Amino acid sequence: MPQDHTAQALETEELVxxxxxxxxxxxKKVETQADLSAEIQAIGNRYAQAVKxxxxxxxxxxxxxxxxxxxxxxHPTKSLHHADPETIELYxxxxxxxxxxxxxxxxxxxxxxEPQGERIIVAGRVLDGDGxxxxxxxxxxxxxxxSGRYIHKRDQHPAPLDPNxxxxxxxxxxxxxxxxxxxxxxxxxxxxxxxxxWRPAHIHFSMFGSEFTQRIVTQMYFPGxxxxxxxxxxxxxxxxxxxxxxxxxxxxxxxxxxWALGYKWDIILTGSKRTWTENEAYGDAGDEE
Amino acid sequence: MSxxxxxxxxxxxxxxxxxxxFNMDNELLAPGSPxxxxxxxxxxxxxxxxxxxxxxxxxQPDSEGNIVQRTGSLVRDGYTFTGWGRGAVGNSGVYxxxxxNPGPLKAGAAPFISVAVFARGLMxxxxxxxxxxxxEEALAxxxxxxxxxxxxxxxxxxxxxxxxxxTWDIRLQGGDETVFLDFQQDGSLDLASxxxxxx
Numbered sequence: 001m002p003q004d005h006t007a008q009a010l011e012t013e014e015l016v017x018x019x020x021x022x023x024x025x026x027x028k029k030v031e032t033q034a035d036l037s038a039e040i041q042a043i044g045n046r047y048a049q050a051v052k053x054x055x056x057x058x059x060x061x062x063x064x065x066x067x068x069x070x071x072x073x074x075h076p077t078k079s080l081h082h083a084d085p086e087t088i089e090l091y092x093x094x095x096x097x098x099x100x101x102x103x104x105x106x107x108x109x110x111x112x113x114e115p116q117g118e119r120i121i122v123a124g125r126v127l128d129g130d131g132x133x134x135x136x137x138x139x140x141x142x143x144x145x146x147s148g149r150y151i152h153k154r155d156q157h158p159a160p161l162d163p164n165x166x167x168x169x170x171x172x173x174x175x176x177x178x179x180x181x182x183x184x185x186x187x188x189x190x191x192x193x194x195x196x197x198w199r200p201a202h203i204h205f206s207m208f209g210s211e212f213t214q215r216i217v218t219q220m221y222f223p224g225x226x227x228x229x230x231x232x233x234x235x236x237x238x239x240x241x242x243x244x245x246x247x248x249x250x251x252x253x254x255x256x257x258x259w260a261l262g263y264k265w266d267i268i269l270t271g272s273k274r275t276w277t278e279n280e281a282y283g284d285a286g287d288e289e
Numbered sequence: 290m291s292x293x294x295x296x297x298x299x300x301x302x303x304x305x306x307x308x309x310x311f312n313m314d315n316e317l318l319a320p321g322s323p324x325x326x327x328x329x330x331x332x333x334x335x336x337x338x339x340x341x342x343x344x345x346x347x348x349q350p351d352s353e354g355n356i357v358q359r360t361g362s363l364v365r366d367g368y369t370f371t372g373w374g375r376g377a378v379g380n381s382g383v384y385x386x387x388x389x390n391p392g393p394l395k396a397g398a399a400p401f402i403s404v405a406v407f408a409r410g411l412m413x414x415x416x417x418x419x420x421x422x423x424x425e426e427a428l429a430x431x432x433x434x435x436x437x438x439x440x441x442x443x444x445x446x447x448x449x450x451x452x453x454x455x456t457w458d459i460r461l462q463g464g465d466e467t468v469f470l471d472f473q474q475d476g477s478l479d480l481a482s483x484x485x486x487x488x
C-alpha cells in the first residue's frame with residue numbers, strides 16, 4: 001500500500017521547485033483577488049452571452065483559462081484533432097483485487113491513531129454516458145488533511161501535518177459501478193496564483209472507464225463552499241450546470257450514526273464508442289431494459 | 290438511451306506525487322529483460338521550458354498486437370505484461386517507461402502507444418499517440434497520421450535510439466505543439482481555442 005513508504009520517500013525527495021512560479025508577481029504589481037475575480041466575471045459574462053446567442057453548453061473546463069496563471073503556457077493553442085479511436089483505445093487496462101486491497105478505501109485507518117478532523121464517507125457510482133455502470137475499475141483519491149495541508153514536500157502551507165493521515169486512497173468499483181471511501185473532510189488551503197488565493201476544499205479523483213478514451217482526473221467539492229466564485233480552477237468550467245457536477249451532495253441516508261457524515265457523488269464518464277455485448281453492457285447487476 | 294452529461298475534468302494539480310506514483314509504475318516489464326525497450330522524452334511548455342510536474346500514462350498492445358486484459362499493473366509481479374503504465378516526469382521534465390514495441394492492431398496497421406498527459410496547469414487530461422518510426426507505408430496509410438499536415442504529423446512519431454529504445458518529446462504549446470486528440474466529436478471538447486466568440 002502506498003502510504004507505508006510515503007513519509008520516508010518525502011524526506012529523501014530531491015530538491016523540488018516551489019508550488020507555483022513567482023514570475024507573475026516579480027515583474028508587475030501584485031495581483032489581488034479583485035483583479036482575478038474581474039477576469040473570471042468577464043469570461044463568465046461572455047460565455048453567458050454566447051449561450052444566449054445559441055451556443056451549446058460547455059461541459060469541460062477551458063484548457064485556455066488565463067485566470068489560472070499556470071495554464072497560460074500549458075494549454076494547446078491548436079484545436080484538439082478529432083480521431084476515431086482504434087481498438088486499443090476502446091479498451092481500458094484491467095485492474096482488480098490483486099491491485100488494490102479492500103482496506104485502501106479507508107483513509108482513517110492507515111496509521112496507529114485516529115486522524116484529526118471531521119470523519120466523512122464519500123460514495124457514489126461511476127457510470128458511462130449511457131448510464132451503464134463501470135464495474136471493476138480503479139478509483140484513486142488524494143487530498144489535504146483537515147487543516148488544509150498535503151503530505152507533500154512542495155506544500156509549504158504552515159498548517160499542521162497530521163501523523164495519522166496520509167490522504168491517499170484507492171478502491172475497485174463494484175458490479176453496479178459503486179465506490180465508497182471513508183476519510184476526513186479536507187480543509188481549504190492557500191496557493192500562490194494571486195494574493196490571498198484559496199482553494200475550496202476538494203478531493204482529487206482519478207477514474208478509469210471501460211475505454212481509455214474515458215480516462216478522467218478531476219476534483220470533487222463540498223456543497224455551499226463560499227470560495228467557489230473566487231477559485232480560477234473551479235471557474236475554469238464556465239458553465240454553472242457543469243461546475244455543479246463536481247459538487248457532492250450531503251446525503252443523510254449515507255451518514256453513519258455516531259460515526260461519519262455522508263456525501264454522495266456520482267461520476268459520469270464521456271460516452272462510450274464501443275459496441276457492447278449484452279453481458280458487458282448490463283454487468284452482473286442486470287438492467288431494467 | 291439518453292446521453293448523460295459528463296462530469297468535467299480538473300487539473301491533476303501539484304500534489305499528485307505522493308498519491309499517483311507507485312512502485313515500478315513505469316516498468317511494464319523489467320528493464321533489461323528480453324524484448325524490453327526504453328521509451329523516454331521530455332515534456333515542454335509553450336516557452337520551451339521543461340515541465341517538472343507532469344505525469345503520463347501509456348496504454349498499448351503487446352508486441353504481437355494483442356490487447357491485454359490482465360490485472361496487476363499496480364502490484365507488478367515482474368512477469369505479467371498488463372499494457373499499462375504510469376510515469377511522472379523528474380525535475381528536468383524527463384519521463385521514462387520500460388515497455389515493448391507495440392505490435393500492429395491489425396495486419397498492416399501502424400503500431401502506436403496511446404498516451405494520456407496530466408500536469409499542473411493543464412486543466413484537463415490530453416490524449417495523444419506515439420507511433421513507431423518504422424514501416425513508412427503503414428504510417429502513410431494510418432487514418433490519423435494521413436489526416437495531418439507533415440509538420441504536425443511528425444510530432445506523433447518517435448525517434449529510434451541506437452540502443453533500440455524510443456525517444457518522443459511532448460510540447461503542450463507552441464509552433465511544434467504535439468497533436469492532441471478529441472475522441473468524442475460532440476463539440477464539448479473543442480475548447481482549445483478558449484474564450485473566443487462563437488465560430
